[in-house]
Amino acid sequence: MTELQHLAEKRAAALAYLALTGRDDLDVQVAPPAGGPFDVVVRLTGRRKGVRQFAVMVASAVEADTPADADRQLASKVKALAKVGPYPIPAVVLLFTLRGNGGYIAWVSEPGSDGQLVLRTKPAFRLLEAEMLDEVVQSVDEWYDARNAAVSMRG
Amino acid sequence: MTRPAAGAHRGHKKSHRKPGVNGVSPADFIGKRGEAAALTALMQSFDGLEPLFDPIPLGETFATFDLFVRLPQVVGVYAFFFAQVKTTRRGVRPRSHTLPVELSREDVAAALRCRVPSYLLGVDDRTGAVYVTAIDRRMRRGVSAVPTTHPLNAGTARRLWDEVQSYWRGVHGPRARSYFSL
Numbered sequence: 001m002t003e004l005q006h007l008a009e010k011r012a013a014a015l016a017y018l019a020l021t022g023r024d025d026l027d028v029q030v031a032p033p034a035g036g037p038f039d040v041v042v043r044l045t046g047r048r049k050g051v052r053q054f055a056v057m058v059a060s061a062v063e064a065d066t067p068a069d070a071d072r073q074l075a076s077k078v079k080a081l082a083k084v085g086p087y088p089i090p091a092v093v094l095l096f097t098l099r100g101n102g103g104y105i106a107w108v109s110e111p112g113s114d115g116q117l118v119l120r121t122k123p124a125f126r127l128l129e130a131e132m133l134d135e136v137v138q139s140v141d142e143w144y145d146a147r148n149a150a151v152s153m154r155g
Numbered sequence: 156m157t158r159p160a161a162g163a164h165r166g167h168k169k170s171h172r173k174p175g176v177n178g179v180s181p182a183d184f185i186g187k188r189g190e191a192a193a194l195t196a197l198m199q200s201f202d203g204l205e206p207l208f209d210p211i212p213l214g215e216t217f218a219t220f221d222l223f224v225r226l227p228q229v230v231g232v233y234a235f236f237f238a239q240v241k242t243t244r245r246g247v248r249p250r251s252h253t254l255p256v257e258l259s260r261e262d263v264a265a266a267l268r269c270r271v272p273s274y275l276l277g278v279d280d281r282t283g284a285v286y287v288t289a290i291d292r293r294m295r296r297g298v299s300a301v302p303t304t305h306p307l308n309a310g311t312a313r314r315l316w317d318e319v320q321s322y323w324r325g326v327h328g329p330r331a332r333s334y335f336s337l
Contacts, residue, residue, distance in 0.1 A: 003205075003209075003227055004205055004206075006209075007198050007205075007206045007209060007227075010194065010198060010209075011194065011195055011198040011199070011206075014190075014191040014192075014194040014195045014198075015191075015195050017187070017188070017191045018188060018191045018192060018195065018283070021184070021187075021188055062200070063200075063203075097200075098198065098199065098200035098205075098206060099199070099200050099203070100199070101195060101199075101283070
């Protein structure tokens with residue numbers, strides 16, 4: 001790993017922490033280094049029923065000016081993540097660069113209909129803005145709603 | 156772990172409060188966010204150039220400083236500085252243009268004993284802005300707020316880099332006044 005990649009990786013981890021902890025209804029736990037492909041596990045808190053989590057993989061690049069740039073640069077990583085899957089919970093990739101504090105987000109394990117998860121083999125990055133994170137959290141919430149509805153309880 | 160500043164946690168030791176959000180007390184949580192903001196500001200690439208600093212968190216075992224900051228682009232000497240990170244959610248005081256973060260007289264004295272360039276990084280958690288102030292003899296009585304004169308941006312980062320690498324090259328003596336002094 002070059003010095004530049006090392007710095008980009010460290011900076012991305014710090015930016016991911018800032019982005020995720022900016023919401024007060026997310027509990028952010030950094031995964032141990034040998035904890036598999038997930039860098040961060042995020043638990044949805046507040047008045048929600050049951051345990052609701054999604055996983056985050058943090059990626060870095062020296063620069064990526066557009067979501068299309070991000071798609072190109074992370075294509076092989078997302079493909080590799082798909083090979084390791086499927087995942088038991090929703091999962092996203094966050095990408096940050098050395099320039100600026102903005103980032104990109106893409107689904108790897110995306111909530112689908114009826115509690116299913118769709119494994120993405122190609123990234124479709126979007127700018128990581130507050131509304132985008134809201135959308136991700138809402139999708140995760142709805143996925144757990146659908147999944148929990150299928151859980152029956154027995155004495 | 157970074158110790159939060161006034162308004163969040165006035166102590167200088169690890170908080171013994173019960174865990175709140177994100178596995179830490181609310182005060183330590185603000186401190187962690189501040190440290191992350193300081194890391195991102197120090198490692199930002201300005202004008203397409205490589206980052207000037209490589210900050211390494213020192214953790215809770217090192218009481219005086221939060222970050223050991225290496226200058227990777229300096230050739231010939233190993234240049235670094237120490238940083239204390241103080242974070243607040245109280246925001247910048249508009250009249251005095253200061254950020255209310257505290258550094259005690261004892262902490263300043265401990266920092267001065269290290270005899271290497273040391274800086275206080277005041278973080279405004281509401282905006283993510285980071286303000287640089289030198290920890291030197293002008294701060295010996297401690298501070299309850301830092302000026303917002305030197306936000307960490309492309310210009311101040313370059314100035315900070317120049318100052319630290321000059322120190323290690325022996326250009327300036329250890330008692331030279333810092334550009335970032337109070």
